[in-house]
Amino acid sequence: MSGPPDGQGRAPRSTPPTITQRHTRPGIDGGGAAPGDYRAAWYAAHLAMAVVDRDGRVTDANPALRELLGTDLAGLLARGAAELAGLREDPVLWSEYREVLLGERRQLSCTRRLEPAGGGRARWAEVRIEPLPDGGEGFLLTLVDVSERRELQARLRHLQMHDSVTRLPNRSLFFERLAAALRQAAGTGDGTGRIGLCYLDLDGFKAINDTLGHRVGDRLLGAVAQRLTECAAPGGHLVARLGGDEFALLVEDSRGTEQLCELARTVLAALQRPFDVGGQRLSVSASIGLVERPAAETHATWLMQAADTTLYWAKADGKARWTLFDPERNAHRMTRQALSSTLRPAVEREEFVLEYQPLVGLVDGVVRGVEALVRWEHPRFGRLSPNRFISLAEENGAIVPLGRWVLETACRQARHWMLAHPRAPLLVSVNVAVRQVWDSDLVADVGAILGRTGLPPDLLQLELTESAVMGSAGRPLEALQQLSDMGVAIAIDDFGTGYSNLAYLSRLPVSTLKLDGSFVRGFRPEEPANPADETIVEALVELAHRLGLTVTAECVESAEQAERLARIGCDTGQGWFYSRALPAEQISAMIGGYATAVGGS
Incomplete structure (x- = not known):
């Protein structure tokens, strides 16, 4: 856009009248204060002002402006x-x-x-330029000194953006810097800009805080902050306290994971x-x-x-260590x-x-019973086996409604088999979770x-893990006893994997x-022959039989295993040698006959 050159590159014209000259009334000496004479106000005003012509040249300036800019009138008229x-810079x-x-444009501020x-x-300074208020030729430039206000705002912002305990940047400033760093790194022309983050949490700090008091805890946080700052100083990395005993080190323009790992090693050694x-x-x-x-x-x-997920991994893996983000583990x-x-x-949804x-x-080789095994027909992940979701169900409490559904569905199917094959x-x-x-x-x-399914109690067996049953006391033990009194059989699953008090079985x-x-x-x-294995199994079977218990061997995969287990005295077997888990209709064909190794999924 073409326009005035702001007073440069042009021969000077005749000097226009100053503001004091324009507003001096005829017949009144220069120092008068008659109505319409603004000279006194012009000179006495604390507001820095200048008159600017249409070429952008300063034609007059009051003393307040000269003082603000540290120059005289001649110095201002030359600019x-x-x-x-x-x-011009913007x-x-x-x-x-x-x-x-x-x-x-009406004005600029x-x-x-x-x-x-x-x-x-x-x-x-707050700068404002607008046409002269009296409609005369030119413009009025005003500058208001706001230096002290800016300094106060800067101090307040520093207090707002820094942690009072450690003097480090706080969470707000960290995220501000992080967003800026991401924008800058992503804006590189070739798109190769990278960023790294060390997110750390102190192990055992809560115990120190609780036992020695918050004053000692705060001083410890200050000392930790100092060491972190020393670790980050060579690379100029930002160190921030995000809250509590959590800190972050931001690595802008990262050179790769090795740089980040080396920084983590340095931090661990320092702490x-x-x-x-x-x-x-x-x-x-x-x-x-x-x-x-x-x-x-x-x-x-x-x-x-x-970063938060990876920090959790580091703690779960044993603390006092660093862990690098793993996309596969995260997935x-x-x-x-x-x-x-x-x-x-x-x-x-009955999935x-x-x-x-x-x-x-x-x-x-007669089929004496079946174990009900639940599968999840997930709309996204397909068919899932119990090891994919049972532990999750136990964690979030979904095991209760799921367990009821499994129990009722299994009992209803067992009732159907009983009516179809009464002999x-x-x-x-x-399976029942504790x-x-x-x-x-x-x-x-x-x-x-x-009651709803009509299945006799003696055709239902509930399996609980060894750790759940062997430590039963109070309500769990009372429940097991009441179920047994009802006629329901109780089985200990995965027996031998826990630390059993065998005398407790009785x-x-x-x-x-x-x-x-x-x-x-x-x-x-x-497998290499180990006489101890057979001796242990034989002793367990003998103990169980002496206590009036039957024994089922899990994971039977060959005829040789079945024969040896039968010779030792095991009552029943379960495993792929006989069959994998099958739909109910395929089980119906096996009832009353001898089991053979069949395929399944």
Whole structure:
């Protein structure tokens, strides 16, 4: 856009009258104060003002402006308004200023940093330029010194953006810097800008805070902040306290994961040295989560989520260590989270199905019962086996409604088999989590389900893990006893994997022990012979029989294993040698006959 050159590159014209000359009335000497004479106000005003012509040249300036800029009138008249107000440095302001001079814009207001002509401290001023108020030729330039206000605002911002305990940048400033760093790194022309983050949490700090008090805790945090700052100083990395005992080190223009890992090693080594706090020698360690990414592929929220997840991994892996973000591990975590959040709705939507694995007599090969195994027909992940979701269901409490559904479905199917094959009724065995005993009235649930389905109690067996049963006391033990009194069989699943008090077995209402597959695997022909395995199994079987219990061997995979287990005295076997878990209709074909090794999924 063409326009006035702001008083440069043009021959001087006749000097226009100053503001004092324009407003002096005829017949009145220069110092008069008659109406319309503004000279006194012009000279006495504390507001810095100048008159600017249409070419942008200063034609007059009051003493307040001369004082603000540290120069005399001659020094101001030699400069353009845009130059003394610092408008040329900003393209947007320069354009708007020219529009005012051309009459295309009413006024311009902005805040600019002014450099005094004779040197000295720079000042901040609110700049305003607009046409002269009396309709005369030219424009009025005013500058209001706001340096003290800016300094106060800066001090307040510093207090607002820094932690009072450690003097480090706080969470707000950290996220501000992080967003700026991401924008800058992502804006590189080739898109190769990277960013790294060390997110750390002190191990054991809460114990120090609770036992020695918050004053000592705050001093320790200050000492930690000092060491972190020293670690980050060589690379110029930002160190911030995000809250509590959490700190972050931001690595802008990251050179890769090795740089980040080296920084984490330096931090761990620095924090492992004891701290002297108020005459007390204190030791802490830190868990650190590391994330290093291309800036163009991430944003602040994702980066912090990834860092928080990785910090959790570091703590879960044993603390006092650093862990690098692993996309595959994170994907597994996200899958677990997705499954956990949809478990309860999945029960309501009936996305689960049951399959049944036969329990076969080791001597005669007759199918004596089945174990009900739940599968999740997930709309996104396909068919999921119990090890993918049962632990999640126990964690979030969904095991209670899921367990009720499994129990009722299995009992209903067992009733159907009983009516179809009255001469060979099948025992149905259902797994029960200990949380079902604590979080629901299992006895009432079982009684109601048996009543609704019409299944006799002696055709139902409930399996609980060894650790759950052997430590039973109070309510769990009472529930097991009431279920046994009802006629329901109780089995200990995975027996031999816990730390059993074998004498305790005689006081439990248990009817069956299911030997863990780790014992049976030692019976494989391809495995080196270990006489101790057979001796242990034989002793367990003999003990169980003396207590009036039956024994089921799990994970039977070959005829040799089945023969040896039968010779030792095991009652029934379960495993792929007989059958994998099958749909209910395929189990019907096996009832009353001999089991053979069949395929299945």
